[in-house]
Amino acid sequence: MLTTTLCAALSAGGLAIAMLTAYRRRFLAATRIAAVSLVPVGLAMAGLVTLGRKVGTATGHWAADLVLKPTVWMGFGVLAVAALLYGVTRLISARLPEGGGRAPAAVPGASTPAIPAGRPAAGRRRGGADSGLSDFADVEEILKRRGI
Template sequence: MYDDATWFPVCAGLSALGVVAAFFAFRRRGAAAGIRLFGWAVLPMAIYLTGMVRLLWTVGAALVKWVSGFVFSPYVWSGLALFGVAAICLPVAAAMRRRQAARAGEVETGRASTGTRAGSGAVGSSAAGTAGTAGSGRTGTAKDAGKPKQVEQGKGPAKRQGTKGGKGKEEDPLAEFEDIDEILKRRGIS
């Protein structure tokens, strides 16, 4: 079936026609068109000289045989039907898994947030009560726990017992911030 003597004139003729067409394309449409057509023109001879004609002939013959057996074979059509079933089943199963995982995630986050809310309310209210009663003897509420307390100088228990240098001397807790306050006042910020 395959014969070198048959393919040489075919490839040489195709290349010669391509070179002539490239010459005319070069004159009419410019250098880019001529060079592009010349590149296509030399391919048939390159294929023949490298021995790829035999490879292309073998591949082409096997492809034609497969297609002709494919069209008339009931086994092949049943195989195609199974490919179709697989192509439908696999994405559907993946989508179902994603949906189940999303539902499980929603249920878990719902359980966790419900448990956290109930627990944080109890802890928050006891913490607020403790914070409110720590220094002043007042009872605090949950509303007061989130608000910062204003510190006024000269009012309330602003001084505490300190043990600086081993002496029982009272110190102002804001004494450490006097330098910062002075700098802010000099710059007109405070």
Template sequence: MTFDQIAWLPLCIGVTIAGLALSFLAFRRRGAAAGLRTTAWALLPLAAYLTGALSSLWTVGATLVGFVTGLVFNPLVWSGVALTGLSVVLFVVSGVLRGRSAAKGAGPAKAKEAPRAPEGAAAPKGTATGKPAVEPPKKRTNDDDFSDIEEILRRRGIG
């Protein structure tokens, strides 16, 4: 059914009159605030017809209904949805595999970065124990952060 096949003016007037009757009842039973709110809702159908907004609302509604029914009842669309799901699963799996390969590759790479001196080899210059003169900074862990916080709290007398 198209927009032009419906007699909109009598329909909008009827809905508005029914709404005004309900607003009268709302005034009597629930007070002025409820009555005014119901009156405001009752006037909207006639206002939509008189401003021409009703045809725009009809077009939007018909387009949405056509889109949803085309989505639900079209097997070609469902195959596209299935392919989208497969693509998402493949992205997730590739990310997991990339994370595993990076974790496996990081272990041997660290071992290659810091070669050990043979036991019989002389200590590097500047140290008597074989340790480098300047130690590289240690990586901080969450435990170190919490111990710093605990130390600060102890110094302040808290805890």
């Protein structure tokens, strides 16, 4: 109840300032002031002021537990280990060749793999590292033949 009254008083004060600004024929500034001054009463009516207080109280209790409980610190340690493991796997997977180092896929019933090991696939550029545009090599070749 007191919070709602305080928010209404803040909004009323802001609207009074907006009226004085409008009296001076600064309508754009007055409109902005009026918009900002309606925020406190809107927050109170929507219940977000109470929610903010509850979040603040919960954050304070959590911070007190952070200092006083070793299990909270162990929880941060577990989160750090999880992040470290995830990062290491991302680094390792970035260094592995495509396909994760497994043998090339074979067509069912075929005696040899569809793409022989050690040879680049048709349409791929030979030479250095893959630039990420190798899938468009066929399109590029067609455009060159047509003179585009």
